[in-house]
Amino acid sequence: MERVLTTPISEKDARALKAGDVIYVSGTMFTARDEAHKMMLERGNPLPVEGLALFHCGPVAQKKGDGWEILAAGPTTSARMELFEADFLRRFKSRVIVGKGGMGEKTLGALNDVGAVYTHFTGGAGALAAQAVKRVKEVHWLEELGIPEAIWVMEVAKFGPLVVAMDSHGKSLYKDLSLVVEENMKGIRDRIRK
């Protein structure tokens, strides 16, 4: 199933998604990496983010007139945010996380509690992502955190493809695949040792 979700995304719409679905997001997306997660949990949110898409990303951004232009904006490794994400989701209620590489059990539990999904965007596809960014609406904590770690609030149109990799029903494609890979590795180890 392939479809476009527009922000603000409701809990009901997020819960309707299943691992393996391919979706696109239109509307408002904000970036937050390690530092921004930590700071938002300490200081509170600089903008309301309920129902928005949260993007694990440190973009290449260039000043253009009074505003900013995003030139490349692929996902960063989400595992680093595992430390903060469960608390973050429960408090701020983003409905769609966009990242790469997957997250752990704590986040999977929070997706279930809150009604949200973790989606995978192709790692390294920074130019493809930037093409879906229509404009930068706001940027927060740029002075303190620098370009990669700041919170970039962007208007996006049909951002994707995003593979729903962890859903609100406890299913994780990464967890399922790791069992398949472990099984395959038994045969591979035998071949090497023979």
Next chain:
Amino acid sequence: MSFDKELSAAIGKAATVLPADVVRALEATRDREAGPARVQMEAILDNVRIARERAVPICQDTGTITFFVKLGVGFPHLGNLWRALSEATRAATQAVPLRPNTVHPFTGKNPGDNIGRYIPAITWEATEEDGAEIHILPKGGGSENCSVLKMLTPGAGLKGVKEAVTEHVVSCGGLPCPPTVIGIGIGGGADLSLKLGKLALLRPLGQRHPEPEVAALEAELEELINASGVGPMGLGGKTTVLAVHAEYAHRHPASLPLGIVVQCWAHRRAVVRIRPDGRMEVA
């Protein structure tokens, strides 16, 4: 004589245009994948096209700028070249632009120009020629975080090498943005084995090591790793590595160092050749 402008342009080219051999390997991967893996490969190839057409970075992580210089002993412009490597990095950071990726490990400060202590990373190698050949390898953080050194027991032999490389690359899963290119360095010492792994990445995809034993190891490792099913982006599929390239050095009798260098699918490279008369070409 200044090489700043051409070198800066070559860094820009490396950041925005993927080499033809890598594109061919990605297209071949797309053609044999299905399902979520094919969605990933199509997104990758769309991305490569958009970056080239709009002259924007392929990936937002424009990497640590790394130079491998093969320097002819008769090359007459060493001073200019030496200065140009840093100047060109600074200029390309502004012009492309590149993401500022140099952070002081103690203060956390980022000077914003991709210059720092020992960075850009430069490896000099003397050759018998009169010209200079500069290989540019912008290396992203996500894949570099997956690079490791294994000090194997010599008794483990090549079987031990195969096992260590396969186990390690598979255990990285989707983290280094597969399908990856793996450079391995066998022998030498701890530092040299990793350096050889990185040098192995400079060889174009589709080109095997000239020695048949090494070439056979490369092919076997590709097959073993791809049988794991990790697949593009770690979402499952037939292709986990685009290629494995191996290099070696003689080893100490008591040591079998194995450097494993992991490179993401965005295997960005450019080569600049400078003749003794100063004429340059970018490939």
